[in-house]
Amino acid sequence: MPAKLSVNLNAVAMLRNRRDLPWPSVAHLGRVALQAGAYGLTVHPRPDQRHIRFSDLPVLRALIDDEFPQTEFNIEGYPSEDFLLLCERTEPEQVTLVPDDPTQATSDHGFNFRTQGEMLKPIVARLKAKGMRVSLFADGDGDEDAVKLAKATGADRIELYTGPYGGCFDDPAKGREQMELLGRTADAAKAEGLGVNAGHDLTVANLPALVKRIPYLAEVSIGHGLTADALEFGMAETVRRFRRACGEAL
Ligand SMILES: CC(=O)[C@@H](O)[C@H](O)COP(=O)(O)O
Numbered sequence: 001m002p003a004k005l006s007v008n009l010n011a012v013a014m015l016r017n018r019r020d021l022p023w024p025s026v027a028h029l030g031r032v033a034l035q036a037g038a039y040g041l042t043v044h045p046r047p048d049q050r051h052i053r054f055s056d057l058p059v060l061r062a063l064i065d066d067e068f069p070q071t072e073f074n075i076e077g078y079p080s081e082d083f084l085l086l087c088e089r090t091e092p093e094q095v096t097l098v099p100d101d102p103t104q105a106t107s108d109h110g111f112n113f114r115t116q117g118e119m120l121k122p123i124v125a126r127l128k129a130k131g132m133r134v135s136l137f138a139d140g141d142g143d144e145d146a147v148k149l150a151k152a153t154g155a156d157r158i159e160l161y162t163g164p165y166g167g168c169f170d171d172p173a174k175g176r177e178q179m180e181l182l183g184r185t186a187d188a189a190k191a192e193g194l195g196v197n198a199g200h201d202l203t204v205a206n207l208p209a210l211v212k213r214i215p216y217l218a219e220v221s222i223g224h225g226l227t228a229d230a231l232e233f234g235m236a237e238t239v240r241r242f243r244r245a246c247g248e249a250l
Pocket residue numbers: 008010011043044051076098105106107137199200201223
């Protein structure tokens with residue numbers, strides 16, 4: 001089974017927010033992505049709303065419900081009370097919890113399950129009780145004990161933080177090392193019965209090797225590199241290119 005592509009709309013929202021105007025439209029580009037066969041949409045609303053605004057969420061929820069009911073909405077964020085309430089109001093199919101500080105420019109590490117595992121347990125249970133699948137952002141450093149602690153939170157999946165892998169675009173040997181660490185983390189998660197997602201700095205160039213190493217990868221969420229390609233190739237063609245890179249025969 002190829003990894004499913006969820007298109008992260010944060011970068012589109014960031015372009016829109018340069019002006020007090022409604023374009024580029026997050027909802028319209030989400031529609032184009034889903035029409036082109038993306039499996040889902042991802043957003044990462046940050047507390048300062050510098051990318052996705054809280055008001056985007058009901059619009060995207062309605063887009064999926066009304067026009068693409070076979071697809072999924074994935075909301076990412078730090079599990080503050082405000083974020084949890086936002087998820088409970090929006091009811092995404094999946095919530096990806098990340099340990100981001102509000103001042104961070106972008107996500108750059110996974111949870112420390114040794115120190116944060118107990119904090120996560122009731123939060124995971126609360127979201128799952130409302131029918132949302134829960135994925136936890138995790139470092140892909142090959143730490144098998146950390147994966148066991150992630151499993152103990154009750155989460156359904158982990159999302160491998162692939163930033164260090166994506167950062168090796170100009171150093172293939174280091175890229176292979178990072179990929180092996182991601183692969184070992186993923187294998188440990190699979191052995192624990194956790195599903196495995198991945199995201200951050202994935203591109204059409206670095207995806208094929210990753211999905212080959214982790215053939216059971218459930219889902220990738222991609223925004224920055226995909227939006228960069230969409231400027232060149234258009235959103236629909238870009239989604240098809242990424243689907244091919246995920247292993248879909250198109
Ligand atoms: C959780 C994660 O991996 C991030 O990639 C995030 O979703 C992207 O967020 P920004 O687009 O706000 O940098």
